[in-house]
Amino acid sequence: xxxxxxAGATSAIAMACARKWVDGGARFALIGRNGERLEAIARDxxxxxxxxxxxxRLDMTALELHAETLQACYEALNVVDIALVxxxxxxxxxxxxxxxxxxxxxxxxxxxxxxxxxxxxAQQMERQGHGTIAVISSVxxxxxxxxxxxxxxxKAAVTAFCEGLRGRLWTAGVHLMTIKxxxxxxxxxxxxxxxxxxxxxxxxxxxxxxRGIERGKNTLYTPWFWAWIxxxxxxxxxSIFKRIRL
Amino acid sequence: MxxxxxxxxRYPALPQRVRYCHxxxxxxxxxxxxxxxxxxxxxxGNGRSYGDSCLAASGQVLRMRPLxxxxxxxxxxxxxxxxxxxxxxxxxALSIPRGWFLPVTPGTRYVTLGGAxxxxxxxxxxHVRGTFGRHVRRIGLVRSERAPLVCGPETERDWFAxxxxxxxxxxxxxxxxxxxxxxxxxxxxxxEMRFDNLDEFFDLxxxxxxxxxxxxxxxxxxxxxxxxGRGVYMAGNHAAEGALAxxxxxxxxxxxxxxxxxxxxxxxxxxxxxxxxxHSPMARKRVGYGPFFYPLDAILHWxxxxxxxxxxxxxxxxxxDAAREGIRALLEAVAASGMGSFLAVLKxxxxxxxxxxxxxxxxxxxxxxxxxxxxxxxxxxxxxxDAITRAASGRLYPAKDAHMTGAxxxxxxxxxxxxxxxRDPALTSRFWQRVTRS
Numbered sequence: 248x249x250x251x252x253x254a255g256a257t258s259a260i261a262m263a264c265a266r267k268w269v270d271g272g273a274r275f276a277l278i279g280r281n282g283e284r285l286e287a288i289a290r291d292x293x294x295x296x297x298x299x300x301x302x303x304r305l306d307m308t309a310l311e312l313h314a315e316t317l318q319a320c321y322e323a324l325n326v327v328d329i330a331l332v333x334x335x336x337x338x339x340x341x342x343x344x345x346x347x348x349x350x351x352x353x354x355x356x357x358x359x360x361x362x363x364x365x366x367x368x369a370q371q372m373e374r375q376g377h378g379t380i381a382v383i384s385s386v387x388x389x390x391x392x393x394x395x396x397x398x399x400x401x402k403a404a405v406t407a408f409c410e411g412l413r414g415r416l417w418t419a420g421v422h423l424m425t426i427k428x429x430x431x432x433x434x435x436x437x438x439x440x441x442x443x444x445x446x447x448x449x450x451x452x453x454x455x456x457x458r459g460i461e462r463g464k465n466t467l468y469t470p471w472f473w474a475w476i477x478x479x480x481x482x483x484x485x486s487i488f489k490r491i492r493l
Numbered sequence: 494m495x496x497x498x499x500x501x502x503r504y505p506a507l508p509q510r511v512r513y514c515h516x517x518x519x520x521x522x523x524x525x526x527x528x529x530x531x532x533x534x535x536x537x538g539n540g541r542s543y544g545d546s547c548l549a550a551s552g553q554v555l556r557m558r559p560l561x562x563x564x565x566x567x568x569x570x571x572x573x574x575x576x577x578x579x580x581x582x583x584x585x586a587l588s589i590p591r592g593w594f595l596p597v598t599p600g601t602r603y604v605t606l607g608g609a610x611x612x613x614x615x616x617x618x619x620h621v622r623g624t625f626g627r628h629v630r631r632i633g634l635v636r637s638e639r640a641p642l643v644c645g646p647e648t649e650r651d652w653f654a655x656x657x658x659x660x661x662x663x664x665x666x667x668x669x670x671x672x673x674x675x676x677x678x679x680x681x682x683x684x685e686m687r688f689d690n691l692d693e694f695f696d697l698x699x700x701x702x703x704x705x706x707x708x709x710x711x712x713x714x715x716x717x718x719x720x721x722g723r724g725v726y727m728a729g730n731h732a733a734e735g736a737l738a739x740x741x742x743x744x745x746x747x748x749x750x751x752x753x754x755x756x757x758x759x760x761x762x763x764x765x766x767x768x769x770x771x772h773s774p775m776a777r778k779r780v781g782y783g784p785f786f787y788p789l790d791a792i793l794h795w796x797x798x799x800x801x802x803x804x805x806x807x808x809x810x811x812x813x814d815a816a817r818e819g820i821r822a823l824l825e826a827v828a829a830s831g832m833g834s835f836l837a838v839l840k841x842x843x844x845x846x847x848x849x850x851x852x853x854x855x856x857x858x859x860x861x862x863x864x865x866x867x868x869x870x871x872x873x874x875x876x877x878x879d880a881i882t883r884a885a886s887g888r889l890y891p892a893k894d895a896h897m898t899g900a901x902x903x904x905x906x907x908x909x910x911x912x913x914x915x916r917d918p919a920l921t922s923r924f925w926q927r928v929t930r931s
Contacts, residue, residue, distance in 0.1 A: 283518050287562055294563035294573075295587060434515050434559075 248298060250324040254278045254307065254364060255334025256288060259433035260383065263453035264331060265292055275300040276320035276327075279334075280307070299323075307334045307360040308352075313367050326375055329460060330368055332361060332382045337435045343397040350397055357401035362408050369412055373419040379460050380416070381424045382409050386468065389427070389477045392493040413465060424459055425466045428452050429473040445472075498554050501796050502543040503750070503803030504866045504895055507923060509552055515559045517576065517667050520635050524665060524919065527555050528637070533921045536665045538608030539580060541601055543806045544895030545923035546612075546660050555665065557607050563587070564668055571673035572630065577607030577666045584671075585782075586739050593673035594731065594782070596628035600838075602787050607666040612892040613658030613852040615842070617707035617729075617786070623845030624852050626657035628672045634664040637919035641667070646848060655915045658849025660891060662916045662925060678735030681707070681785040684728050685776045687769070691722025691821050698726070698841045706730045707785075712837040713765045714862060717828045721821060724839070725772045729785055740783030746793035754800035754865040761833040789836075799865050805895050807878055808853075808861035810842060811887040816858040819885035823860055823878055830874045834862035850908035853890040861893070871896050891924060902928035 251268055253261050256277035265275060269292055279285045282304045289300040301323035305316045321327065338353035365382065372378050387395055388402030406425055413423040430436065430446045447470050455469035468474035483491075498509040512527045512534075514520050527534040531551030539558055540547060548554070560578035567573075571593045573584060581595055582602040588594065599614040608614075613626040622628070631645040634656060642664075644652035655663045684705075688694050694710055702708050705728035712724035789795055796804065811819035820839070827834065837860065844856040864870055875896050882889065888905030889897045903909055913929060 281518075284516055287517070287564075290564055291562035294566045434513070437513065 248272045248274065249328045250274045250326050252276045252278070252320050252324060252327045252330040252368075254330075254332045255383075256302075257281055257284045258333045258335070258383075259435070259449040260428065260431065260452050260456070261331060261333035262288060263449040264333075264456050266295065267453050267457045268329070269295045269297050272296065272298060274298050274324055276303060276323045277301070278303045278305050278307075278316060278320065280304070307364065308355055310360065310363045313364050317364075317367050317371060321371060326378070327372065328378050330372065330378070330380045331456075332364060332368070332380065334360070335383065335435075338397050340395050340397055353397055354401050357398060358404040361405050365408065365412060369416060369421075372421045373416060376420045379422045379424060379463075381426055381456060381460055383426045383428065384409065386427045386429050386473050386477055390480050390488070393489075394493060422463055424464055426456055426459070427466065427468050427473065427477075429468070429470060429476075498537065498540060498548075498556065500544060500547050500895075501541050502805055502866075502893075502895060503796060503799070503801075504805055505545055505548070505923070506803065507545070507548050507552065509548060509554045511554055511556050513556045513559050514578075514665075517560060520665060520667055523555065524635070524637055527553050528919055533919055535920055535922050536577075536607065536611075536661050538578065538605030538611075539603055541604045541608065542612065543893040544891075545927065546891050546894065546925075547608075548923040550921045550923050550926045557665070557667075558605060560667065568593070571675060572670060573673060574631075574668060574670040575606055576668050577610075577633075578605050580605050581609065584673075588673055589676075589679050589739050589782075590737050592675055592677065592737055594676045594679075596672060596674040597622055597625045598786055599625075600787065601790055603790065606669040606671065607661070610657055610666055610669055611659060611661040613847055613849040614892070615854050617709045617840065619845075619854055620702050620708065620841055620843030621706055622674075623843065624658070624847040624849070624854060626848045626852065627845065628674075629657065629669060629848075630672055631670040632656055632666055633668040635667050636664040636917050638917070645670075652915070654848060654850050655912045656849075658847065658852035659912055660851065660922060660925065662912065662920050662922070664917045664920070676731045676737070678732040679738050679740070679782050680732040680735040680779050681729040681782055682732045683778055683780050683785055685772055685778075686726045687724075687772050687774045688726055689723050690720060691817070691824065694722060694724065694726060694839060695817055701726070701728055702841055704728075708841070710839040711768070712824065712839050712860075713769045714824055714827050714837040715762055715765045715833040716769075717825075721828065722824050723769060724837075725769070729780075732779055735779070738781075740781055740787075742781075742783050742791060744791055744793050747795060747797040750797035751800050754802065754804070755798045756804075756835050756863075756865050758831065758833070761835060764835060765833065799863075802866040804863055804865050805870065805875075806861060806863050806893040807875065808859065808890040808893040809878070809882045809887050810853065810855055810857050810859040810890070811882065811885045812855060812857040815885035815887070819881060819887060820858055820860055822881045822885075826877050826881060827862060827874070830877070832864055832867075832870070832874055834864055837862050850911055851891065851906050853888070853892070855888070857887070859890075861890075891928075894924065897928065899928045899931040 256279045285302040343350040384405045385402040387399040388406045391399045409425045430441045459467040531553035535549035558578040560576035564574040613624045635641045708728040710726045842854040
């Protein structure tokens, strides 16, 4: 039986992962902002066979409450085998270009709150000496595109932070996987005009994540083809990249 | 992303804008937003209705499929309460290992609970268990202009009667509580018997229906003369022992719709002839519930086989006293037209009353035929079939329909005015507009 902690549990990808983990029998601690929705997910997971689900209401931008909530999760689970950090927002890039407060708030949602939570979580996991932390970053963090660079820069911060943290945790026997999804069809992206051939559903991404954790992957591109696209994109010289409307 | 929504028959092809409902707590807001973009909207499930009953008159549909959470389940009693977008497949995946099956299932498991209620679907056990709605205990209904309500056979019965089989018009169904059927095995003990003409079907059905939970027949609708109505009678019961295993067959998907239909005179004659001969005069076997109930689910997007123009299904039910002559006349008219059907399905419906005012089945025999869409199919074939159905006091199935006249609908479903009176003013479909206003 796995003991699983999920931050940002109402996100489509997190919900899809939870349903996959339920099959093997699992206990969950779910963290999210909306109590009613967390309860709906908890009932669903229990009906599907979860042994126990506890819900913990928390707005992840309330950094000062992280430690307390994490403590409550640990009390419910005792040990954490898998921690999925999935919270985030998709900012309106245009608005971020004109409003400093929006830009910083969105950076805080997607980078600062993740770094803060991981800092608290890493200490707990280090102490227990085993388990996996899986963090949802994004292919957007691999290169700052003009259409989405606020989000991209926040995810770049998360990716770099995770890279270093992975090394530190490795010495303690804890694994950290950085997840870089491409375009995923979720409520967060539904209003965007994405190239349909590259879009996958959250179930697809969840399948990759569950398998990636089982195999101990360090960085997971999902779907797989982004592992080929992103190095090409990163390899483009700035003199060309700046001219591409991406 | 360009989002679109089509009915299963892909005809009529009317563009639909899509709004998704992901959470029950946002339903009222999403309903309001959809109404901001069109004067009315229509809740839709997984798009398995064939004609225009799942197309919004305004071209703005509200997709309920993302509401796919289980709310509560009691495996001791087999009661399951789930959000409206949960599919029958998802229910089976959970319930079968615990010894429960759907009390009634249509020929596909890719319909949502909300859709199954709104169309009051039936299956091969109609003669024993009636329609899906008979097994629904409670429904959560959200209306645009009043507080949400809960209806069922014991509470708010007026609302229950207009919601079961009510084509999604009485309000948005946001959750359903269903009583499941206990099973000991996921296998089905089945029997197949070939029959040489329509009279033999009626004899087989009269003789065997009572001893089987499930029965249905396939008909070679191209056969003429003495062989009119030849086919294969298939019946089955849940096996008394065996594994409780969820069907995990690999699916094959039709990747795209070709321009023209793959179903034509040549392929039809071949398929119908081969299918008939492939069955021995009589065979007993133990099969998985997947191939028994859902043979077509093995091919995802099989509707694409009819090409870009799509297809129409003609499904009618003819009352018992006129069944033999009525079905014969229908089959003769089809054979004479030369427009055969790939799948022709014959099913005897029982006399268990449906709780819905607009439920399709009635005691008698139901016939379902699929035809590739042609511009002149109404004039050349359907008008002829409609005349036969009308003369036999039969009726057509709204969930499958894209052609019936308003007059035929109103004659066959006299309770439609009660449904119209309780219709949510914010909801209406192309179908409803077509059959109530013309």
